[in-house]
Amino acid sequence: MGTTFALTVLAWVFFRAEDMAHAMAYLKGIFSTSLFTVPKGAHFLGSAMHPFVLFFLLGFFILIEWFGRKEQYAIEATLISQPRFLRWLFYALLIFMLGVFAQTNETPFIYFQF
């Protein structure tokens, strides 16, 4: 599954790029030594989401999807055998995550703006 995903997204580079040179430059960038450096927080000022948070959220939702893969809805049976308090806490946590990470459309605050 991982291999198929990786090959697919790599192939997308060619569809998205303006020309072959652009695509090759893009791939060269991906496979440069930067792949092994830890990104700094300052690099992501003003970007949509910090990659560490993105990885955390992706991991969290992949786990939920994996454990709920046999159900019609992923969280249908999550914590079903647990006390109601825990189940509701889990649902409240999901709502909270929506509130904290949802895309909002206000004027971005760029410190160096005004």
Place this chain on the structure above:
Amino acid sequence: MTKEILNLLKKGLLFAAFAIPAYFVLLLITANWAPDPFKRNINFRMGSYGHMHSRLKEVSESGQVELLFLGSSHTYRGFDTRLFEAEGWRVFNLGSSSQSHLQTQVLLQRYLQSLRPKLIIYEVYPGTFATDGVESSTDILSNDLVDRYAWTMVLKTPGLKVFNTLVPALWSDWTGQKSTYIEEAVKGPDTYVPRGYVEMELQHYKTVRDTSSREWTWRSKQLRAFAQNLEMLKDAGAEVLLVMAPIPPGHYRNYKNTAVFDSLMQNLGRYYNFNDLMLLNDSLHFYDAHHLNQLGVEAFNRELIKLLKAEPEWLK
């Protein structure tokens, strides 16, 4: 069927009664202890960029002034209070990051009566008419008490970020965190100067060649708030100067409808656009695409002081 619906409603209400307090508790925990990247839609930051906490603490104890500055970071980074005080005027700079007219309104409602300024320099950068004011609202919520004026401001700048900031702001009011917090005067290249000015260590803007044509836009709610603010200042009997502070000429020239903005301001009051009144240099007098460096501030303030001295009745 009806029984099932009632049952569902009952469960929904019970869940809401559980989830709402749980949301608040999670919000407080995240706002106070989570690393910054996990606070994407929570902007509660006491003493954040711009020294607003220090400014608000000082203004509440300021007493009467002769000259008051209002506006965005062009204001608190553009009007050096020391230069005006050297002329014998008691001044206060109440600018803040991205301050739009909705936030200026709250600050005036809170502090105009105690400051009782004779002259107000209201900095009118066109960008402040285009912003929704959300980020500046969260700055004020984070650094000042949440009073009835703040609630009105919240209603005028609704959104997840404002709500998520309001809850920890209220909590820090109740627990006294805001009143006991002490902000450092020197933070990185910024130094807080008494009476509201922030001096940035001397840097020079490396001009980016940007010739893209742009237009200023404005929102009706900001224009409305601006008109209400002018009315409030008129009622208080203060003289008002509308001033557009200089921005790098290379950027200023890209805007094609500045004349429309100038005309709008001229119709609303006594207006001075210092971009047209002074000749400054992108690299020598600015440190980024928006802000004057200390050399630029001194040149700009000298011109303004000259203007104020030529019209002594404004400060009588």
